[in-house]
Amino acid sequence: MQTFTINSALDMHLHLRDEEMLKLVAPLTSKTFAAALIMPNLVPPVTTKEALLGYKERIKEACKKDDFEPKMTLFFKNDYSYEFLKDIKDEIIALKLYPAGITTNSETGVSSMDVESLRPTLESMSKLNIPLCIHGETNGFVMDREKEFMPIYESIASSFPDLKIIMEHITTKDAVKLLDKYENLYATVTLHHLLITLDDLAGGMLKPHLFCKPIAKRPEDRSALLEAALNAHPKLMFGSDSAPHPKHKKECCGCAAGVFTSPIALQVLTELFDKNNKLENLNSFISLNAQRIYNFKAKEKAIKLVKKEFIVPDAYRYNEEIVVPMFAGQSLSWSIEE
Amino acid sequence: MQTFTINSALDMHLHLRDEEMLKLVAPLTSKTFAAALIMPNLVPPVTTKEALLGYKERIKEACKKDDFEPKMTLFFKNDYSYEFLKDIKDEIIALKLYPAGITTNSETGVSSMDVESLRPTLESMSKLNIPLCIHGETNGFVMDREKEFMPIYESIASSFPDLKIIMEHITTKDAVKLLDKYENLYATVTLHHLLITLDDLAGGMLKPHLFCKPIAKRPEDRSALLEAALNAHPKLMFGSDSAPHPKHKKECCGCAAGVFTSPIALQVLTELFDKNNKLENLNSFISLNAQRIYNFKAKEKAIKLVKKEFIVPDAYRYNEEIVVPMFAGQSLSWSIEE
Numbered sequence: 001m002q003t004f005t006i007n008s009a010l011d012m013h014l015h016l017r018d019e020e021m022l023k024l025v026a027p028l029t030s031k032t033f034a035a036a037l038i039m040p041n042l043v044p045p046v047t048t049k050e051a052l053l054g055y056k057e058r059i060k061e062a063c064k065k066d067d068f069e070p071k072m073t074l075f076f077k078n079d080y081s082y083e084f085l086k087d088i089k090d091e092i093i094a095l096k097l098y099p100a101g102i103t104t105n106s107e108t109g110v111s112s113m114d115v116e117s118l119r120p121t122l123e124s125m126s127k128l129n130i131p132l133c134i135h136g137e138t139n140g141f142v143m144d145r146e147k148e149f150m151p152i153y154e155s156i157a158s159s160f161p162d163l164k165i166i167m168e169h170i171t172t173k174d175a176v177k178l179l180d181k182y183e184n185l186y187a188t189v190t191l192h193h194l195l196i197t198l199d200d201l202a203g204g205m206l207k208p209h210l211f212c213k214p215i216a217k218r219p220e221d222r223s224a225l226l227e228a229a230l231n232a233h234p235k236l237m238f239g240s241d242s243a244p245h246p247k248h249k250k251e252c253c254g255c256a257a258g259v260f261t262s263p264i265a266l267q268v269l270t271e272l273f274d275k276n277n278k279l280e281n282l283n284s285f286i287s288l289n290a291q292r293i294y295n296f297k298a299k300e301k302a303i304k305l306v307k308k309e310f311i312v313p314d315a316y317r318y319n320e321e322i323v324v325p326m327f328a329g330q331s332l333s334w335s336i337e338e
Numbered sequence: 339m340q341t342f343t344i345n346s347a348l349d350m351h352l353h354l355r356d357e358e359m360l361k362l363v364a365p366l367t368s369k370t371f372a373a374a375l376i377m378p379n380l381v382p383p384v385t386t387k388e389a390l391l392g393y394k395e396r397i398k399e400a401c402k403k404d405d406f407e408p409k410m411t412l413f414f415k416n417d418y419s420y421e422f423l424k425d426i427k428d429e430i431i432a433l434k435l436y437p438a439g440i441t442t443n444s445e446t447g448v449s450s451m452d453v454e455s456l457r458p459t460l461e462s463m464s465k466l467n468i469p470l471c472i473h474g475e476t477n478g479f480v481m482d483r484e485k486e487f488m489p490i491y492e493s494i495a496s497s498f499p500d501l502k503i504i505m506e507h508i509t510t511k512d513a514v515k516l517l518d519k520y521e522n523l524y525a526t527v528t529l530h531h532l533l534i535t536l537d538d539l540a541g542g543m544l545k546p547h548l549f550c551k552p553i554a555k556r557p558e559d560r561s562a563l564l565e566a567a568l569n570a571h572p573k574l575m576f577g578s579d580s581a582p583h584p585k586h587k588k589e590c591c592g593c594a595a596g597v598f599t600s601p602i603a604l605q606v607l608t609e610l611f612d613k614n615n616k617l618e619n620l621n622s623f624i625s626l627n628a629q630r631i632y633n634f635k636a637k638e639k640a641i642k643l644v645k646k647e648f649i650v651p652d653a654y655r656y657n658e659e660i661v662v663p664m665f666a667g668q669s670l671s672w673s674i675e676e
Contacts, residue, residue, distance in 0.1 A: 197479065
């Protein structure tokens with residue numbers, strides 16, 4: 001039987017939430033991933049060292065695994081002092097910037113993306129060599145939000161040439177193109193944006209479980225993302241943006257955005273890279289690129305996949321919490337060797 | 339208090355379904371409309387005189403009103419004989435053509451939109467002066483489906499210059515433009531496509547009750563539709579495409595397409611035209627244009643609206659059937675005088 005080994009899988013964009021939901025989803029990542037970059041958009045967001053260390057502790061406890069490392073991020077604010085950032089630097093891998101109100105729990109994000117208003121914090125980050133992760137969307141028409149954000153990426157990238165900037169969960173060919181224009185621009189891409197377009201959400205029946213922000217775009221966008229991922233574009237990393245929302249908030253009359261992929265990501269990525277005869281690039285996409293870009297050495301953690309059918313569970317549960325994964329109830333052609 | 343009277347409101351694109359659902363929704367149209375063009379996409383579709391007359395009878399019974407006239411349509415097939423169409427002509431207002439599989443209950447629609455394969459039926463219709471209503475979408479990317487259909491409209495319109503062709507539920511600026519290019523092209527537009535874009539479905543939370551086919555498009559498309567409607571473009575008619583789906587099929591993990599607007603259409607249209615200072619055009623848009631285009635005289639039916647708050651019910655029920663209307667639970671500024 002065909003097998004493939006993924007070494008030190010890294011999820012460079014992950015939502016673990018808190019409390020019961022954290023306890024449900026954290027082990028589903030720590031089972032197969034060696035580390036993950038943890039998003040700070042809790043309620044309230046993670047903006048202090050105390051909150052950060054407390055959250056890290058709760059994550060570790062929920063994981064019950066020593067071979068998983070949560071890489072913490074701080075919620076971007078304009079007015080962090082240099083001293084504060086210097087003090088917290090060793091505890092974090094990056095700051096995450098949200099334009100206010102653009103996605104789940106981002107209400108306290110920045111209200112202006114004008115470089116001058118961001119400058120105080122960005123200058124400190126640049127000096128301290130702390131990377132900046134950005135949710136890059138305007139509040140324009142839903143299909144244009146990422147494209148409209150490109151000039152803002154360009155403005156920050158050129159104003160702070162020593163700052164590493166990661167365009168999070170890119171969804172368009174425009175963003176792929178921008179990677180090659182600025183040396184200090186990088187990106188993550190999700191599993192679902194490699195697989196779906198708006199057609200999958202709304203072309204047939206409406207599929208709330210495929211509703212995400214940024215919204216899945218056009219076929220030519222998916223092609224550009226897929227090509228970059230399959231060829232292990234050196235500036236592109238895997239970041240699942242796996243976002244657990246309770247089942248009842250996905251199947252209702254005003255559904256939350258987010259696709260839950262953590263427990264199936266490795267299987268689906270292996271299937272995708274195998275189908276395209278690019279398995280040799282998967283470890284770069286899912287681990288080596290991120291280690292080089294963020295400049296850290298991941299712990300050893302080998303996960304062996306076998307080409308054997310895996311039926312995705314209908315849901316994952318913990319007490320009252322129920323989360324429905326992507327491909328719920330469907331058959332995948334690769335599974336994790338237990 | 340400000341009032342406005344709508345005379346002989348016509349809904350030139352309506353789904354009434356059958357059985358319990360018919361009994362629920364038919365009275366919600368017949369209460370305020372003088373007539374409606376009834377879509378034939380039942381299961382099985384309406385393709386015989388017997389089925390047509392039986393359905394018409396059930397509709398009349400469900401309405402319990404003498405001042406409402408169902409205008410029946412026949413489901414388009416390539417192989418209707420001239421004699422059959424001649425015989426049924428007085429019972430119908432039009433034939434409705436669906437590309438196979440393009441929307442609810444369209445599985446037995448035409449598999450090719452090639453003019454030559456449609457010719458036999460279209461020639462008879464042209465001779466007999468029977469209008470053709472078309473659901474004009476390709477099976478391409480969901481945002482492009484109507485635009486991609488434009489060459490097909492052009493091809494039919496130029497091949498059959500004596501055939502009246504109605505582009506149903508148009509959603510794009512391209513379709514509005516096409517109206518002025520061919521004398522024999524007309525269109526209906528829904529209430530919801532005058533009000534929403536893809537942003538309303540998926541720009542914030544996902545709103546299954548705003549999910550429709552064709553999908554709501556871009557802001558510039560809505561603007562073009564709204565401008566044509568408000569100015570009572572002489573080739574544009576109101577057709578609600580009000581489509582009742584049971585509540586449980588709208589709030590689930592694979593939701594049906596369709597917005598239910600019948601019971602609120604007059605109030606919302608009056609609000610919309612009033613807000614834009616175009617009330618003087620509303621009777622043309624909602625009645626006179628259709629009478630001229632389809633060449634019939636509607637029965638007198640005056641509906642008086644008053645500028646007084648109306649809270650839209652959360653749902654409409656009949657036995658086990660529950661349908662959620664657009665603007666459920668929300669406040670409108672015009673109501674129907676009881």
